Amino acid sequence: MSAAAAAAAAEPAEPVEPGDTPSAPDPPAVSGAETLHGCPVGDSLGAAVVHCNRDQYLDLCSALKADGYALPVGVTGVDYLTHPGRDLPEGIDAERFEVVVELLSLTDRARLRVRCQVPGDDPRVPTLFGLWPGTEAHERETYDMFGIEFQGHPDPSRILMPEEWEGHPLRKDYDTGHIPVQFKEAPS
Amino acid sequence: MSDIESPRKVTLIDRLLGRIPPGGPELTEFLVSKTDEGIQEMAPRSRTSARELNLESGSVLRLPEGVELNRADIDVETPEDESMILNLGPSHPSTHGVLRVMVEIDGETVLRSKPVVGYLHTGMEKTAEELMYHQGSTNVTRMDYLAPFFNELAFCLSVEKLLDIEIPARATWIRMLMCEFNRISSHFLWLATNSADLGAINMLVYGWREREMVLAFFEKVTGLRMNHNFFRPGGVAADLPDGWHDDALALCQAIPRRMDEYDDLLTGQPILQNRLQGVGPLDAETAIGLGVTGPLLRSTGVAWDLRRDQPYLAYDDVDFDVIVGTSGDCWDRYAIRFNEIRESVRIIEQVIDLMPAGDFRTQDKKITPPPRNRIDESMEALIHHFKLYTEGFRVPTGEAYVPIESPRGESGCYIVSDGTSRPYRMHMRAASFANLQAMAPLARGALLADTIAIVSTIDPVLGDVDR
Incomplete structure (x- = not known):
């Protein structure tokens, strides 16, 4: 066997086998329970979704991390400006923005989505960087695209757009086709 | 048209097209501002916040939660005037495209690094x-x-x-x-x-x-x-x-x-x-x-x-x-x-x-x-x-x-x-x-x-x- 094959195919001394450890604590009952850490849980086409307000956001996420959701899959935003009538559980008031966090628990092979309501007139949420450093780039992208400020983020700068860019492109009130094209001898 | 009328701020479009609007900055000023390090890039250590420095030097995970960051703990030993900040890319064969990595190096050793991305951003999610x-x-x-x-x-x-x-x-x-x-x-x-x-x-x-x-x-x-x-x-x-x-x-x-x-x-x-x-x-x-x-x-x-x-x-x-x-x-x-x-x-x-x-x-x-x-x-x-x-x-x-x-x-x-x-x-x-x-x-x-x-x-x- 070649060296490369030996290095890779050989099982590690103590491979981390997700889900194969019988002693692992039971996953938090997501499907049956109505709430999780005080926040309403919904089902979105088979995926578990926790809804929260901005005030509950950081506490909820800390609790979820303690539950074993160790891998931050991603953070993104949605601007519901032109689609206000969406289904939300009771106790959650629809706001303009949503910050959507996708989490993964390797030990339970479980996924969970957190949807946090963020008001349009004050788009600020606390950063999750302290819990999962892997949210750093995602939060910068969300800030860049939606103008949602992540308080306490170590590097709150634009990531994809040029730094002097005005506006946040994925907002629904940001029109496309803004760059003027000038032609010779044509009034523009 | 209105935009030919006078002094206005240099916009991104101007910079992209390399044009200077009437009443705009002089060419030299223009070039200086173009080559300046911006906020997305890596700043000298003295101007970088402690948390960001921590992030760039790759030690974000080594501190327990809630511990107040001490600049002296995380700072690299080399004095700032002995290291240099170098750009790797964005146009370099080893970066597999247009990845730009800013590195602070002391001799051959990398002290900090920061990937700067966005050069290929075309707004596909908006499209x-x-x-x-x-x-x-x-x-x-x-x-x-x-x-x-x-x-x-x-x-x-x-x-x-x-x-x-x-x-x-x-x-x-x-x-x-x-x-x-x-x-x-x-x-x-x-x-x-x-x-x-x-x-x-x-x-x-x-x-x-x-x-x-x-x-x-x-x-x-x-x-x-x-x-x-x-x-x-x-x-x-x-x-x-x-x-x-x-x-x-x-x-x-x-x-x-x-x-x-x-x-x-x-x-x-x-x-x-x-x-x-x-x-x-x-x-x-x-x-x-x-x-x-x-x-x-x-x-x-x-x-x-x-x-x-x-x-x-x-x-x-x-x-x-x-x-x-x-x-x-x-x-x-x-x-x-x-x-x-x-x-x-x-x-x-x-x-x-x-x-x-x-x-x-x-x-x-x-x-x-x-x-x-x-x-x-x-x-x-x-x-x-x-x-x-x-x-x-x-x-x-x-x-x-x-x-x-x-x-x-x-x-x-x-x-x-x-x-x-x-x-x-x-x-x-x-x-x-x-x-x-x-x-x-x-x-x-x-x-x-x-x-x-x-x-x-x-x-x-x-x-x-x-x-």
Whole structure:
């Protein structure tokens, strides 16, 4: 066997086998329970979704991390400006923005989505960087695209757009086709 | 017009076009502002906040939660005037595209590093909101341009989840066939460029050659070498062509033989071993905290492969091994990708045997247009075709995210639908974008030459990072 094959195919001394450890604590009952850490849980086409307000956001996420959701899959935003009538559980008031966090628990092979309501007139949420450093780039992208400020983020700068860019492109009130094209001898 | 009238601020457009508006700054001023370090870039240590410094020097995970950061604890020992900040890229062969890495170096040692991205950003997520669902895969296929089928798959699976439709078995298996071949072509290109970065220039040619073999198969099936737009919501665009069976089998015979040759060429080579072994080690806890997936995560010993752990398509029905590393260094990442090519060949052989007959796209008339020959004979079919292509199909309100295992890790498409024929919001969770966050922790304390090996084994595709 070649060296490369030996290095890779050989099982590690103590491979981390997700889900194969019988002693692992039971996953938090997501499907049956109505709430999780005080926040309403919904089902979105088979995926578990926790809804929260901005005030509950950081506490909820800390609790979820303690539950074993160790891998931050991603953070993104949605601007519901032109689609206000969406289904939300009771106790959650629809706001303009949503910050959507996708989490993964390797030990339970479980996924969970957190949807946090963020008001349009004050788009600020606390950063999750302290819990999962892997949210750093995602939060910068969300800030860049939606103008949602992540308080306490170590590097709150634009990531994809040029730094002097005005506006946040994925907002629904940001029109496309803004760059003027000038032609010779044509009034523009 | 109003904008010719006078003094106004220099806009981005002006800078892009290199023009100076009347009353604007002098040319020298202009050039100075152009070369100045901006807020996105790495600033000198004295001007960098403690948390950010921590991040750039790769020590974000080493401090327990809630501990107040002490600048003296995290600061690197070298005085600022003895180190220098250097730009690597964005236009450099080792950065595999337009990745720009800012590094602070002391001699040959990297003290801090920061990837600066966005050079390939074309606003594809905004574009997706303008395109109807049946046009969407044309857009997403251009994101990770080395693994176009995986982008299309992620998009189509999410749309199908929103539509709540089952696709025919043959479509599922065709998708698996194309995806595994795509994994091979992507890993071959990685093998080529990674070897070239490390000085094995001959492998560059071989890697591209083998990839071309696979792309020729793609061209026969889809009509295009890249950016196929072959997977559509509801199935695939066309059935496999005559003779696909022999072509696929020929590839399955050729690839393992070639892999053995490359094993001889590369794996036993002391130079390559010295360049990769023990370089850029990553531990499992750091990797998970950083949201790293794919070969990068598996190299740390975490046996996590969505094809096995959260199966999609028909990966339940095929046998394959998840290749896992032990020490998480560049050598492990090399070995994992190398052997994943062999595993993909194993999967393809089973797919060829098990390929079911039947439809290649769903017969749901709401989603699938009528066949071309029906349009010539039936007025209803013509109207139906016209309506589908001008109005698209409506997708029920909701949101969906279906993750898949791309060659670079977890890729998935988050789609929010408002019940119309265009996505209200489409977000691609790009594996390269998340994996690139491992750059700073890995490069800390490494030699500058090792940074090249580290970027190379992270294998970012900038189309995927910037979208």
